[in-house]
Amino acid sequence: MTATVVIGAQWGDEGKGKITDMLAAESDVVARYGGGDNAGHTVVVGGDTFKLHLVPSGILYSHVVCVLGGGMVVNPRRLLQEMDGLAARGVDVSAARLLLSIQAHLILPYHIALDGAAERSRGKSALGTTKRGIGPAYADKAARSGIRAGEMRDPSAFAERVRAAVITKNELLTRLYGQEPLPAEEIAREYQEYAVRLAPHLADTSSFLVEALHAGKRLLCEGAQGTLLDLDHGTYPYVTSSYPTVGGALVGLGLGPQHLTRIIGVTKAYQTRVGAGPFPTELLDADGDHLVEVGHEYGTTTGRRRRAGWLDAVALRYAVQVNGLSELALTKLDVLGGLDPLRIAVAYTCDGETLTRFPADAAMLARCQPVYEELSGWEEDISAARAFDDLPQAARAYVARIEELAGVPATLISVGPEREQTICRP
Numbered sequence: 001m002t003a004t005v006v007i008g009a010q011w012g013d014e015g016k017g018k019i020t021d022m023l024a025a026e027s028d029v030v031a032r033y034g035g036g037d038n039a040g041h042t043v044v045v046g047g048d049t050f051k052l053h054l055v056p057s058g059i060l061y062s063h064v065v066c067v068l069g070g071g072m073v074v075n076p077r078r079l080l081q082e083m084d085g086l087a088a089r090g091v092d093v094s095a096a097r098l099l100l101s102i103q104a105h106l107i108l109p110y111h112i113a114l115d116g117a118a119e120r121s122r123g124k125s126a127l128g129t130t131k132r133g134i135g136p137a138y139a140d141k142a143a144r145s146g147i148r149a150g151e152m153r154d155p156s157a158f159a160e161r162v163r164a165a166v167i168t169k170n171e172l173l174t175r176l177y178g179q180e181p182l183p184a185e186e187i188a189r190e191y192q193e194y195a196v197r198l199a200p201h202l203a204d205t206s207s208f209l210v211e212a213l214h215a216g217k218r219l220l221c222e223g224a225q226g227t228l229l230d231l232d233h234g235t236y237p238y239v240t241s242s243y244p245t246v247g248g249a250l251v252g253l254g255l256g257p258q259h260l261t262r263i264i265g266v267t268k269a270y271q272t273r274v275g276a277g278p279f280p281t282e283l284l285d286a287d288g289d290h291l292v293e294v295g296h297e298y299g300t301t302t303g304r305r306r307r308a309g310w311l312d313a314v315a316l317r318y319a320v321q322v323n324g325l326s327e328l329a330l331t332k333l334d335v336l337g338g339l340d341p342l343r344i345a346v347a348y349t350c351d352g353e354t355l356t357r358f359p360a361d362a363a364m365l366a367r368c369q370p371v372y373e374e375l376s377g378w379e380e381d382i383s384a385a386r387a388f389d390d391l392p393q394a395a396r397a398y399v400a401r402i403e404e405l406a407g408v409p410a411t412l413i414s415v416g417p418e419r420e421q422t423i424c425r426p
Contacts, residue, residue, distance in 0.1 A: 004221065008223055009323075010312075011229055011273040013274065015268065017041025021419065024061050027218045028065065032056045033069045033221055033251075034069070034249075036053075036074060036134050037079075038129075042300050045060060055093070065097055066097060069253045072101070073104065100202055105148055110136075113133075113169075115136050152195035155192045155196050163184045206253065207254075235365060263325050267319070277362065281311070290335075292305060292306065313345055327409050330413045334381070334383050337382060347370075351367060355368065375398050377394060380395075383416040386423060
């Protein structure tokens with residue numbers, strides 16, 4: 001009866017998909033617990049690249065059952081597109097292998113329209129959302145006016161609910177934002193067809209997961225986004241609309257904490273961020289360009305160039321604190337090859353004071369300047385390393401310093417995108 005949680009320890013895009021894919025080999029069930037198709041998890045297998053936005057990364061293992069948990073917001077159109085794409089590549093996405101929680105809320109066309117309209121209205125104060133309708137869908141959930149996946153069990157009644165909701169939301173779109181109304185009848189017919197296709201996948205996934213754990217099954221809980229984007233604990237308002245922290249895993253899947261045995265925080269060997277918001281270690285120079293180009297730092301979901309900078313150990317310690325991380329999975333260590341010296345932010349200065357704790361206020365974080373510690377870099381290509389001792393001494397020292405600053409061990413070290421390009425440590 002074991003449950004492992006994989007959590008992003010930064011602002012998302014840490015490489016959670018690869019780590020989840022690796023750990024799924026030794027799991028029976030892989031469950032996404034929050035977010036929606038604003039996530040983008042890339043898995044590379046034998047030279048083939050799979051970009052997953054909703055379907056859990058464990059789908060590539062035939063023995064694994066995958067679950068979309070109740071804490072998610074799910075766009076039926078995009079889910080079916082993703083399922084069809086996987087099926088075309090020979091991946092089994094039948095109802096026996098892919099379950100959708102009846103408690104998950106649905107993203108509908110008016111959520112996407114409202115997301116884009118609201119973001120445009122903010123002008124220079126835009127948050128940098130993915131415009132996938134995530135925020136408006138979670139807002140409806142909180143307002144108790146959302147539509148849940150379980151309603152698709154009755155496609156006709158579901159279609160009527162969708163039609164009525166579109167008519168209601170058109171009032172906002174037209175009167176508040178000056179947008180054209182959405183075609184309610186057409187959308188209702190379209191989503192009725194989606195309901196027919198998805199109905200066999202609907203399940204009480206909380207009960208399914210608890211029963212699986214009591215039967216001795218191994219559960220892997222897959223996170224989306226990252227700790228610093230958490231609605232409560234992130235750099236608000238530049239955050240997502242869900243809870244990509246350990247608490248979100250429990251609430252989003254309907255589990256108790258006694259089931260958790262490992263809490264793995266995934267962090268890059270450097271820092272990245274997409275969209276607006278404070279970023280103390282951001283680099284706007286040749287070193288930053290190196291991180292972006294060598295690390296292929298372009299969003300899986302949006303294609304946007306990510307902002308990049310040196311590793312922020314203050315933020316990493318905060319992620320350890322908030323989540324109770326038991327260990328780290330350190331990704332993209334290979335990207336640092338050729339940079340010398342390397343830097344890690346070990347503290348901040350703000351308003352004349354030195355801070356060693358991550359500020360709870362985004363406005364304060366925006367005023368922070370990093371205090372760097374320098375470490376030696378390395379020139380060697382480390383992508384073929386399969387054991388810790390295969391790494392150059394400078395790379396080993398860099399990892400050791402991260403462990404010391406974070407206070408937890410790095411048990412997984414990724415040196416490339418392929419499954420086998422990973423160093424596993426006890």
